[in-house]
Amino acid sequence: MKDHAPLYIPTYDDVIRAHERIAPHIHRTPVLTSSFIDGMAGASLFFKCENFQKAGAFKVRGACNAVFGLDDEKAATGVATHSSGNHALSLSYAAGRRGIPCHVVMPRTAPQAKKDAVRGYGGEITECDPSTSSREAVFADVEARTGAEFVHPYNDWRVIAGQGTCARELNDQIRDLDAVIAPIGGGGMVSGTCLTLSSLAPHVEIYAAEPDQADDAYRSFKAGHIIADDAPDTVADGLKVPLKDLTWHFVSSNVTDILTVSEAEIVEAMKLIWKRMKIVMEPSSAVPLAAVLKNREVFAGKRVGVIVTGGNVDLDRLPWMTA
Structure with missing residues (x-):
């Protein structure tokens, strides 16, 4: 990854x-x-x-820049990320605006309001344990399965x-x-x-x-x-x-x-x-x-x-x- x-x-x-x-x-x-x-x-x-x-x-600023900067071929496979909440829902928002899939790995302990917002914007959530190592390991599986463009929450x-x-x-x-x-x-x-x-x-x-x-x-x-x-x-x-x-x-x-x-x-x-x-x-x-x-x-x-x-x-x- x-x-x-x-x-x-x-x-x-x-x-x-x-x-x-x-x-x-x-x-x-x-x-x-x-x-x-x-x-x-x-x-x-x-x-x-x-x-x-x-x-x-x-975070919607960075998410929109990444999503709308993709060429059509990359965009077609969707985007994916791991996030405790705000980047997840922001990327889901941006992907929804462009009409492409969004796959998100979120800690199971993330606030319910943020999970609800991700789903409301059309994002698909895969939950992980509340640690960086778990988040990145689960995400590696999601990335391999979907082939989506990785948009890191900050890096x-x-x-x-x-x-x-x-x-x-x-x-x-x-x-x-x-x-x-x-x-x-x-x-x-x-x-x-x-x-x-x-x-x-x-x-x-x-x-x-x-x-x-x-x-x-x-x-x-x-x-x-x-x-x-x-x-x-x-x-x-x-x-x-x-x-x-x-x-x-x-x-x-x-x-x-x-x-x-x-x-x-x-x-x-x-x-x-x-x-x-x-x-x-x-x-x-x-x-x-x-x-x-x-x-x-x-x-x-x-x-x-x-x-x-x-x-x-x-x-x-x-x-x-x-x-």
């Missing part, structure tokens, strides 16, 4: 082409603010709300270029940012942000935020090489996957720092945004705000873009119901 399309480091020109390709299939998502949260943070925060994106998550230049369109919009919507912070799991969004801002606004500091209980990116960043956990346990279900070579290229070269937060801090930040901004967002999306509030001295007085990555949460199993 290959990790991504032929190894290629995307450029900002790829982001521009991706934006043109996916424009008919995505939303230009809004940027919201909260004076109350600004007061708590001691900074001016600008929330790029990808929870309002098609399919409810930023794919087409996906990274698509995710880079989010920061491109943010840079256009809010000028003079000092920093941008996004959650990190496999690093697709952070890589796309690095790719875009290194060209458009190289002075902007890029931070990644990660759960303490799934801190392999943090430990990799400090060690200078990839350290992968097989099955981390965190309420932020979208951040359980490890970095790969292509995302590590961007993270190791362009990220200012990776900040970690506790499970309790994630839940409190999620509740704060729900209560004060009245928007539905998933636990993974709360990690950046939790990191800003925990590290006020880092962001004090700055204009900070906060990428809210998705809003696909199981309303019957909200984290504070069991926290």
Whole structure:
């Protein structure tokens, strides 16, 4: 099983082409603010709300770029991936828009809301155990059986270029940012942000935020090489996957720092945004705000873009119901 399309480091020109390709299939998502949260943070925060994106998550950008970039012959066999949720439903959405099959391997523990969304968009799910090794082993069987085009959730230049369109919009919507912070799991969004801002606004500091209980990116960043956990346990279900070579290229070269937060801090930040901004967002999306509030001295007085990555949460199993 290959990790991504032929190894290629995307450029900002790829982001521009991706934006043109996916424009008919995505939303230009809004940027919201909260004076109350600004007061708590001691900074001016600008929330790029990808929870309002098609399919409810930023990942539809990369998925659409990969799907609509295929030639007709490759597209005919469909696409396939492994994902804990948002990439799975985003690829299913994109494949449905193009009218091609989509095969998805998902952990059996993935939120039911995400499984329902995949099936709603026409994706076919094969379940696996909640570990990276199981996910990749089961996927190898699915790939061999279907012959579908593999679209990796993040370690794919087409996906990274698509995710880079989010920061491109943010840079256009809010000028003079000092920093941008996004959650990190496999690093697709952070890589796309690095790719875009290194060209458009190289002075902007890029931070990644990660759960303490799934801190392999943090430990990799400090060690200078990839350290992968097989099955981390965190309420932020979208951040359980490890970095790969292509995302590590961007993270190791362009990220200012990776900040970690506790499970309790994630839940409190999620509740704060729900209560004060009245928007539905998933636990993974709360990690950046939790990191800003925990590290006020880092962001004090700055204009900070906060990428809210998705809003696909199981309303019957909200984290504070069991926290």
